Amino acid sequence: MEELLNHHMFATHAIAAAGSVALGTALTHPLDSLKTLIQVGSGSSQQLVAAQVLDRVRSVSGSFGLYSGLGWSIFGRISGLGVRFGIYELLTAFYKDGRNEDYVHVSEALLAGIAAGALEALVSTPFEFCKLRAQVASASHLPTxxxxxxxxxxxxxxxxxxxxxxxxxxxxxxxxxxxxxxxxxxxxxxxxxxxxxxxxxxxxxxxFIYEVKGPLNIISLEGWHALWRGLRAGIVRDCIFGGVFFSSWQFLHIAMLDWKAIDMDPQPSSAEEIGPVSPLAASIAAGFSGSIAAAASHGFDTAKSRSQCIVMPKYISMERRLLRWKPPGFWLERVAGISPSDRNILFRGISLRMARCGLASFTIVGSYFLALDHLL
Incomplete structure (x- = not known):
């Protein structure tokens, strides 16, 4: 009976988590589409704004063009966030092992978030690649x-x-x-x-990129390895995002617990005596942490989006491997996957990404707690 109850609890949490991620992704996908199109369409001498991109998408694909690639985005976010939070919980459980209190330091949350972000990038990159190609195609004229x-x-x-x-x-x-x-x-x-x-x-x-947008077309022209294009920039981006997100969230969580303990009499001696924070407070903290993490990692997000926007047939990749082609730029740019031509445009669309990540984090955490209250 206890084993059956444990399976029921796990299934309930999994359903609530998947549903909340899908809701948050669908709600913020138009912001993600605008952000992506600004990143890939901007140049050193061309400054795009959201209104221009929105008019372009509406003229080519209609209002529903902002939801192009939504399916890929949902699958990628569910798998990516599952890995991120799963690895984070495993590492923090290792940190808390042997302690008297269920407590995680901010530095420990930072390290766990960095490790979780690296694995998240490896899992979610193919889905993001297909999503980006669909988003760009929604603003491009296709041949009849x-x-x-x-x-x-x-x-x-x-x-x-x-x-x-x-x-x-x-x-x-x-x-x-x-x-x-x-x-x-x-x-x-x-x-x-x-x-x-x-x-x-x-x-x-x-x-052109709008001619190579489906997974079958991508694999036939560019090969399987193309699905992980931009992985270097994605790993750096997600490591920074995961580390800043979890450390900021943990810092705010500790601050809220301390604020809650001020009015308690007698003063609690441990975090368990204070009790959990309210779901609304946890959601606001998650949204604020998501915005900060998005701002810290946005430059690498732009580098990843622009690298995935390049169509490179298999024979060109083969020639580069045979000739041992060395990417241009400083060693840090080569390691992080940043093109030297993108140095001046790495922060294009940062406000849209901050709004998207903050709103998505708030929605995911809030709807997750709300779903658990109704399912359990």
Whole structure:
């Protein structure tokens, strides 16, 4: 009976946690879409604002374009937050082992949050990659289906590169024109050239990002490893976010307990005698901590978003590995995955991300406590 009750309690907490994460993600996804489009659309000489991005999305995809990639975002957030809080609870349980009080220091919360963030980035990066491609496609003009079928009909072998991709036919025709002066002893020379991906993409022109947005298209053109593109910047971002989030939350939790103990008579001798803080106070503390953590880690979030926005076919990646291509920039930029051209735009969209993370953290914690009150 006790084992059945434990399983019931675990299932209840899992359902409440998944539901709260889905609610918080859906509520704040439009802010995330605006933030992402500002990050990938801005340049050193181009300053985008939320109103411009919103008008662009509405003109291309309508108002529902702000919810593009919502499914990927929900799955990624559920898996990522599950890993983040799971690893954090395991590490803090190790810290508290052998102590008389159920207490975690702020420094311990910081270290546990850093470790949890690293594993969270590894799990959630593929979902964020697909989400970003869908968000960018919602603000990009797509070629009509008839145009794609017409181009692919002229060269069926091109369809092997990627489904739905319309190659640069002008560049292809120019290339064939240059080859027309050669000897025609080999009548299959044009067909043989079509077998090479760098010819099918238009003499080296890679496809636009809105042409490579589905997981099957991404894998067929860029390979499996592309799903973890931007992992370096993502690990640094999530380590900073997790460490700042949990340490700030723990600091505020301790401050609220001390404030609550002021009016108690006699004065409590331990945190257990004070009791837990109210769900509303915990939600506000989580929202404030999420905003601070978002501000601290936003530069690496921009670096990750912009790196995932680059379409890199498999043959280019293979050439870089064979040539041992060294990324440009200082050693810190190479380790963290930051492009030198993005130095001046790393903090674009920071206010939107702070609002999104703060509101999402407040909603997730508040709805989680509310769901537990109704389910238990």
């Amino acid at each position: 289906s008839s145009t794609v079928k017409e181009i692919l009909g002229t060269s069926p072998i091109m369809s092997k590169l990627q489904r739905g991709y319309a190659p640069d036919t002008k560049a292809w025709e120019n290339t064939v024109g240059l080859l027309s002066t050669l000897s025609n002893k080999n009548s299959k020379i044009v067909g043989a050239l079509k077998e090479y991906p760098w010819m099918m993409t238009g003499s080296g022109r890679t496809p």
